[in-house]
Amino acid sequence: MTWEILSIIGTVAFAISGAIVAMEEEYDILGVYILGIVTAFGGGAIRNLLIGVPVSALWDQGMLFHIALFAMTVIYLFPQKMLPHWQRWGNFFDALGLSAFAIQGALYAAKMGHPLSAVIVAAVLTGSGGGIIRDLLAGRKPLVLRAEIYAVWAILAGLAVGIGAAHSPIRLYILFMIVAALRILSYTYNWKLPNKSLKAKAS
Amino acid sequence: MTWEILSIIGTVAFAISGAIVAMEEEYDILGVYILGIVTAFGGGAIRNLLIGVPVSALWDQGMLFHIALFAMTVIYLFPQKMLPHWQRWGNFFDALGLSAFAIQGALYAAKMGHPLSAVIVAAVLTGSGGGIIRDLLAGRKPLVLRAEIYAVWAILAGLAVGIGAAHSPIRLYILFMIVAALRILSYTYNWKLPNKSLKAKAS
Amino acid sequence: MTWEILSIIGTVAFAISGAIVAMEEEYDILGVYILGIVTAFGGGAIRNLLIGVPVSALWDQGMLFHIALFAMTVIYLFPQKMLPHWQRWGNFFDALGLSAFAIQGALYAAKMGHPLSAVIVAAVLTGSGGGIIRDLLAGRKPLVLRAEIYAVWAILAGLAVGIGAAHSPIRLYILFMIVAALRILSYTYNWKLPNKSLKAKAS
Numbered sequence: 282m283t284w285e286i287l288s289i290i291g292t293v294a295f296a297i298s299g300a301i302v303a304m305e306e307e308y309d310i311l312g313v314y315i316l317g318i319v320t321a322f323g324g325g326a327i328r329n330l331l332i333g334v335p336v337s338a339l340w341d342q343g344m345l346f347h348i349a350l351f352a353m354t355v356i357y358l359f360p361q362k363m364l365p366h367w368q369r370w371g372n373f374f375d376a377l378g379l380s381a382f383a384i385q386g387a388l389y390a391a392k393m394g395h396p397l398s399a400v401i402v403a404a405v406l407t408g409s410g411g412g413i414i415r416d417l418l419a420g421r422k423p424l425v426l427r428a429e430i431y432a433v434w435a436i437l438a439g440l441a442v443g444i445g446a447a448h449s450p451i452r453l454y455i456l457f458m459i460v461a462a463l464r465i466l467s468y469t470y471n472w473k474l475p476n477k478s479l480k481a482k483a484s
Numbered sequence: 485m486t487w488e489i490l491s492i493i494g495t496v497a498f499a500i501s502g503a504i505v506a507m508e509e510e511y512d513i514l515g516v517y518i519l520g521i522v523t524a525f526g527g528g529a530i531r532n533l534l535i536g537v538p539v540s541a542l543w544d545q546g547m548l549f550h551i552a553l554f555a556m557t558v559i560y561l562f563p564q565k566m567l568p569h570w571q572r573w574g575n576f577f578d579a580l581g582l583s584a585f586a587i588q589g590a591l592y593a594a595k596m597g598h599p600l601s602a603v604i605v606a607a608v609l610t611g612s613g614g615g616i617i618r619d620l621l622a623g624r625k626p627l628v629l630r631a632e633i634y635a636v637w638a639i640l641a642g643l644a645v646g647i648g649a650a651h652s653p654i655r656l657y658i659l660f661m662i663v664a665a666l667r668i669l670s671y672t673y674n675w676k677l678p679n680k681s682l683k684a685k686a687s
Numbered sequence: 688m689t690w691e692i693l694s695i696i697g698t699v700a701f702a703i704s705g706a707i708v709a710m711e712e713e714y715d716i717l718g719v720y721i722l723g724i725v726t727a728f729g730g731g732a733i734r735n736l737l738i739g740v741p742v743s744a745l746w747d748q749g750m751l752f753h754i755a756l757f758a759m760t761v762i763y764l765f766p767q768k769m770l771p772h773w774q775r776w777g778n779f780f781d782a783l784g785l786s787a788f789a790i791q792g793a794l795y796a797a798k799m800g801h802p803l804s805a806v807i808v809a810a811v812l813t814g815s816g817g818g819i820i821r822d823l824l825a826g827r828k829p830l831v832l833r834a835e836i837y838a839v840w841a842i843l844a845g846l847a848v849g850i851g852a853a854h855s856p857i858r859l860y861i862l863f864m865i866v867a868a869l870r871i872l873s874y875t876y877n878w879k880l881p882n883k884s885l886k887a888k889a890s
Contacts, residue, residue: 340606
């Protein structure tokens with residue numbers, strides 16, 4: 282049950298974030314739905330691939346499609362006065378998707394008895410897959426690779442699951458909310474990690 | 485049999501469209517073959533993933549390789565007086581690939597008893613996969629997301645299959661030709677969908 | 688055993704090449720690890736997909752993670768006086784990954800009894816997958832499609848395996864070293880293939 286709810290949250294959140302990016306990039310109405318669907322189900326397909334579920338299992342989730350389509354339609358018809366805040370909303374839904382899918386990836390790897398390092402990598406790759414597909418298709422550098430703190434929170438999700446700190450449904454929901462909240466805080470207050478540049482040092 | 489013929493049409497058409505894009509981007513001779521092969525088999529791999537066929541089944545299709553290689557060689561040696569029309573030819577072969585793979589995706593999802601919405605999404609993702617890979621590798625925005633009518637025709641293919649309007653081989657071939665013809669008409673006469681831009685409205 | 692050693696060489700080499708590209712693109716410390724991991728395991732995931740191994744088998748390779756993480760840390764802490772040569776080092780590790788994964792792809796396709804053309808295509812797609820993912824995520828055109836000789840050496844690996852010239856472990860290691868060395872020579876001395884440009888001829 283927890284698993285299904287995380288799937289729904291992750292898929293719908295990525296669908297909305299893809300739709301918002303498509304509107305920012307001035308795609309037509311169908312481009313908005315397409316980028317939303319590709320982000321949501323591309324992210325889900327990468328998750329399925331990485332955790333060993335057949336990708337074609339996606340088609341069984343008819344309800345999920347309808348929720349995602351409905352959510353994108355609401356976003357498309359959103360009142361215009363909210364528009365200046367949409368980049369923030371895009372990041373908000375991306376954070377929900379990241380958190381939900383990262384926890385799923387970590388849960389899968391932990392259940393299979395993989396070592397902690399594999400659980401963490403599974404969390405990062407599963408959580409960031411949807412956003413990577415969205416950003417590549419929109420011609421942007423993937424959010425996970427740009428200068429904000431992003432993957433750290435997926436690592437945290439992997440760590441919490443990997444050390445067994447989130448074994449009950451209620452703890453998983455709390456972990457989901459913590460990870461999403463930390464991601465939201467990190468772009469709101471523009472937290473950064475140190476970077477080491479070849480160019481800067483070479484010059 | 486219909487399924488195999490659609491596979492051959494789709495694979496060869498995407499191989500040629502990849503080769504043409506590679507020549508437009510001024511890649512060397514090997515780049516032309518590589519982008520053609522990656523487009524054809526990347527599109528086929530995405531189709532296989534989405535419809536639950538092992539991706540490694542691609543290697544059994546030795547004849548398909550030879551047809552694709554032969555077709556790309558013909559395109560590479562094409563008389564130069566045809567060159568000014570090659571972007572149109574690229575779109576032509578892309579339309580054939582889109583139509584063939586969209587119908588395959590829809591047929592699979594319908595046969596598995598999935599709801600109509602899933603059949604339509606399967607048609608769109610399966611049909612556009614090859615072109616998405618080609619355009620990403622060439623550093624272009626995917627055709628399916630740019631401002632022309634593209635995905636509408638894959639949706640039409642999904643709809644026709646999903647409501648059971650194309651249950652015989654002859655009807656499937658007619659559907660294939662209608663979908664490809666509509667796509668060709670839409671870029672020839674530059675049909676467009678309305679778009680809703682965040683930037684335009686925010687300013 | 689040979690297979691495992693080629694896996695380790697390919698995965699670690701792609702991890703390092705991803706980390707170097709990330710430092711060239713001025714990503715932060717986590718971006719360096721993420722691009723390294725995504726390159727290494729994305730390349731491995733594409734290899735697994737293409738040769739019919741479940742992608743989730745990646746998570747069993749705990750030791751491989753640790754080696755890759757250790758190698759990326761060493762690269763990250765590398766003395767600054769080596770920096771001007773890092774593009775060359777990036778190409779060096781990419782060549783190792785290309786050679787190792789191309790041979791694996793060819794071995795798989797040959798073992799399954801596929802025709803020579805399929806063995807060659809398997810070598811090219813398996814060998815170039817990791818580099819394609821790395822370059823797409825870094826916003827670059829894939830190395831395999833740019834104007835240097837790259838895929839030729841993967842084709843050579845496929846040919847050697849396909850005609851049965853590399854049936855013993857020692858011959859496979861020699862083939863690995865020859866393919867990697869030829870790739871290194873081709874960028875060191877800037878070997879090129881002829882190219883046929885649409886734009887140049889159309890004008």
